[in-house]
Amino acid sequence: GGGVSSCATCDGHMFMGRDVIIVGGGDTAMEDALVLARTSRRVTVVHRRDRFRASKVLAERVMEHPSIDIMWNSTVQRIKGKKLEDPSAKKSAGRNDDDDDDIDLDDESSSSGDDAKRVVSGAIIRDVATGEETHFPCEAVFVAIGHTPATSFLRGVVDFQDDHPGYVRTVGKTTRTSARGIFAAGDVSDPSYRQAITSAGAGAAAALDAERYLSEEGLGNEAAEFEAELLAELMAEENDAKASLGGEEYNAYD
Ligand SMILES: Cc1cc2nc3c(=O)[nH]c(=O)nc-3n(C[C@H](O)[C@H](O)[C@H](O)COP(=O)(O)OP(=O)(O)OC[C@H]3O[C@@H](n4cnc5c(N)ncnc54)[C@H](O)[C@@H]3O)c2cc1C
CATH class of the missing domain: 3.50.50.60 (FAD/NAD(P)-binding domain)
Known part of the structure; x- marks a missing residue:
């Protein structure tokens, strides 16, 4: 101000x-x-x-x-x-x-x-x-002497926009980049608007794109898979314990 x-x-x-x-x-x-x-x-x-x-x-x-x-x-x-x-x-x-x-x-x-x-x-x-x-x-x-996004660490990792050096190139209307699993949102990929609200919107889009990518790769539901495996292990232990007692009533809380 x-x-x-x-x-x-x-x-x-x-x-x-x-x-x-x-x-x-x-x-x-x-x-x-x-x-x-x-x-x-x-x-x-x-x-x-x-x-x-x-x-x-x-x-x-x-x-x-x-x-x-x-x-x-x-x-x-x-x-x-x-x-x-x-x-x-x-x-x-x-x-x-x-x-x-x-x-x-x-x-x-x-x-x-x-x-x-x-x-x-x-x-x-x-x-x-x-x-x-x-x-x-x-x-x-x-x-107004130009903006340089701090993207040098991505050189050789993702493609940049031809007309706007340093700005990460995204695919179509998505936030996907040329590298699988890397998404770009906000000022780093937007030389036109560079506003807080457009960046926040792009951030939300990137989160959705990342979620879709994980689910396409079969990586999206690891927590649920872990829970199911744990439950199966516990049930197997319970069954083993029952079997070792030879039919006597088994109470897991004893
Ligand atoms: C002086 C000024 C006034 C502005 N006023 C307005 C306004 O009134 N309204 C409006 O809509 N917009 C305004 N803007 C623009 C707005 O601030 C930006 O468009 C918006 O902040 C961009 O959001 P972003 O998340 O893309 O990037 P940023 O907000 O710049 O966030 C990028 C973050 O990444 C971090 N970072 C950088 N490199 C790395 C790295 N290698 N590893 C990890 N983290 C890293 C940075 O530290 C930073 O925290 C203003 C900008 C400026 C400079």
């Missing part, structure tokens, strides 16, 4: 009518810029090159949008912020909402020692050609 986010669809609504920055030049950055432009006052896309890597259609929609500005050949060097103090403390100290404590939000020492909430107040933008740095006032910075 402080204004640094990697999810425009999740957090964009918190900056309705405010000025925000998007960092990136790919499809994600373009989509996020268009989402934010619906609610934010001005959206500024900060991109380190002089052209977007995004698809032509998306890039054109961004470049033609009346609420979106573009800072080419630029990078965000630092995110600046201010502390939001208790309103009563502010009043007594004669402060107002525009007071800018000018803290670096990425400097961990800026958060030590008090519980005050920190919010974005701007960003230091660097011109990559000249090296010149300027302060750009804004209330949120959305980082």
Whole structure:
């Protein structure tokens, strides 16, 4: 809620009518810029090159949008912020909402020692050609420089998606992967939605797929099989005991 986010669809609504920055030049950055432009006052896309890597259609929609500005050949060097103090403390100290404590939000020492909430107040933008740095006032910075799923440990085990490196490929609408008995659900296999609810749904699908797989393999009912075997063993022991008593009444609880 402080204004640094990697999810425009999740957090964009918190900056309705405010000025925000998007960092990136790919499809994600373009989509996020268009989402934010619906609610934010001005959206500024900060991109380190002089052209977007995004698809032509998306890039054109961004470049033609009346609420979106573009800072080419630029990078965000630092995110600046201010502390939001208790309103009563502010009043007594004669402060107002525009007071800018000018803290670096990425400097961990800026958060030590008090519980005050920190919010974005701007960003230091660097011109990559000249090296010149300027302060750009804004209330949120959305980082859209791509996602890399932590799936390197699956290299050589499952297949990955051709268009989205690192994302596990699943078979059709199932969560099955190229490796039998391995299922993928959530962000690791979904470059499109990456939402909590879609991931949870995929998790439920993976559980069902895994259960079906176990039952197809005849491995699904091990507990029931174990119980049946145990019961048969106990009954056999009881019968042996009866036989050894030569017909005398046998009570297992004696
Ligand atoms: C800042 C932020 C804000 C967001 N806000 C929203 C929102 O408001 N609404 C929304 O719907 N979505 C939101 N999302 C997206 C949402 O969090 C994800 O889509 C969702 O958490 C994905 O769920 P998942 O189970 O696939 O992965 P994760 O939640 O990332 O869980 C993966 C788990 O696997 C563990 N793990 C990784 N590698 C290994 C390994 N080798 N062995 C064992 N465990 C491992 C990780 O530690 C982690 O616990 C947000 C995401 C971010 C980053």
